[in-house]
Amino acid sequence: MAKGTAKQRYNIAIRILHKLVALCIILQFIIGFFFDSLFANFYPSTFMMLHKSIGLSTLILVILLILIRLVSKKLPYGNTLPKPQIFLAKVVHFGMYVCIILMSLSGFIASQLFQYPFWYFDLVQIPVFLPHNAALGAQIFSLHPIVAYILLVLVILHILAVIYHRFIVKDSILKRIW
Numbered sequence: 001m002a003k004g005t006a007k008q009r010y011n012i013a014i015r016i017l018h019k020l021v022a023l024c025i026i027l028q029f030i031i032g033f034f035f036d037s038l039f040a041n042f043y044p045s046t047f048m049m050l051h052k053s054i055g056l057s058t059l060i061l062v063i064l065l066i067l068i069r070l071v072s073k074k075l076p077y078g079n080t081l082p083k084p085q086i087f088l089a090k091v092v093h094f095g096m097y098v099c100i101i102l103m104s105l106s107g108f109i110a111s112q113l114f115q116y117p118f119w120y121f122d123l124v125q126i127p128v129f130l131p132h133n134a135a136l137g138a139q140i141f142s143l144h145p146i147v148a149y150i151l152l153v154l155v156i157l158h159i160l161a162v163i164y165h166r167f168i169v170k171d172s173i174l175k176r177i178w
Contacts, residue, residue, distance in 0.1 A: 059104035113137030
């Protein structure tokens with residue numbers, strides 16, 4: 001192992017959930033950022049159903065990931081990482097969790113307030129259970145794109161950290177999660 005900073009791995013549940021959340025976020029960025037310019041022209045209701053379904057799935061997955069991380073063995077960052085980098089890693093991870101939850105909830109709650117039911121992956125209808133309030137729905141939904149851009153910045157920082165560890169530091173910290 002090169003410059004062994006990670007001899008331990010996260011448990012299998014954390015590793016699988018991390019990959020699933022990453023996949024969901026990538027799909028959400030593609031559908032969300034290109035919806036109006038591309039997907040709205042081709043089966044907009046299908047892509048909106050997918051966006052909402054993946055968003056709800058992401059919320060569930062990230063809550064599971066957080067809960068499992070809270071009860072799982074904590075892995076040390078290792079003594080090769082400077083304290084500012086450890087602090088930044090924690091801030092970025094926490095920020096991504098908060099943004100994912102805010103993204104999912106702002107979309108879901110706004111849809112509820114707009115009275116837009118949807119079919120979860122065309123399998124189960126998610127009923128509307130909040131009263132109609134388009135003004136409040138618009139206010140809540142106004143957070144959706146703002147949080148999306150903040151999440152995008154955090155994801156880019158996360159990817160840059162991966163590149164930094166893999167190609168510059170050449171440590172084995174990435175083996176903990178992959």
